[in-house]
Amino acid sequence: MNTIRKQTLPSPASTAGRMKKALMLAALMAFTILSVKPKRIFTPNGDGVNDLFKICIDNPADSVVSLAKVYSITGAEAGDLKEVVSGSDAACPNFLYWDGRDTDGRKARGGIYLYKIDVEQKVFTGSLVLAR
Numbered sequence: 001m002n003t004i005r006k007q008t009l010p011s012p013a014s015t016a017g018r019m020k021k022a023l024m025l026a027a028l029m030a031f032t033i034l035s036v037k038p039k040r041i042f043t044p045n046g047d048g049v050n051d052l053f054k055i056c057i058d059n060p061a062d063s064v065v066s067l068a069k070v071y072s073i074t075g076a077e078a079g080d081l082k083e084v085v086s087g088s089d090a091a092c093p094n095f096l097y098w099d100g101r102d103t104d105g106r107k108a109r110g111g112i113y114l115y116k117i118d119v120e121q122k123v124f125t126g127s128l129v130l131a132r
Contacts, residue, residue, distance in 0.1 A: 029061040031119040035092070041129040044100030044107075052099055053128050055081065055117070056092035067118035070098050070108075070128075078108050081115060100130050107132070 034056040042050045059065075068081035080103060081096040089095075096117065102108050110132035117124040 031061070031063040031065075031122065032058040033117075033124055034058055036126065036128075037092075040127070041131055042100070043131045045132070052097045053115075053130075054092070055096040055115070057094050057096060059094060059119075063120045065096075065117060065119050067116060068096050069116055071114045071116065073112045073114065078102055078113055081117065 037054045037056070038050045042053045044051045053070075065083060068083065069077055070079045070081060072078045079098055079101055081098050083094075083096050085094050087093050087095065098115070100108050108130060110130050113128050113130055115126050115128065
């Protein structure tokens with residue numbers, strides 16, 4: 001004898017609620033830029049003040065940073081953003097930074113620069129001013 005079971009489909013409201021929770025959890029695990037220091041202008045002159053352009057990040061899922069570059073305003077590659085994980089700064093233990101040097105280690109010229117960070121199909125961009 002076959003028994004027929006009644007199957008109920010989840011309501012749209014409960015499905016939406018589960019989707020919202022899943023999206024919130026994904027957002028908590030996502031790569032995030034927490035702050036950029038200094039805000040725009042940095043002066044890598046060795047005086048200990050604003051010598052690094054520093055992007056504080058949160059990367060709880062250890063997402064792969066496939067690109068972290070600095071470009072001149074004309075689009076030419078100017079340097080690499082280097083990554084520090086578990087650094088000594090308690091307020092910003094994980095960060096990307098640029099010291100104002102090009103890929104050959106020479107001092108980059110003063111001017112406006114753009115940065116681009118690619119992390120697992122997400123792109124983060126911004127601008128900064130290097131003053132010499």
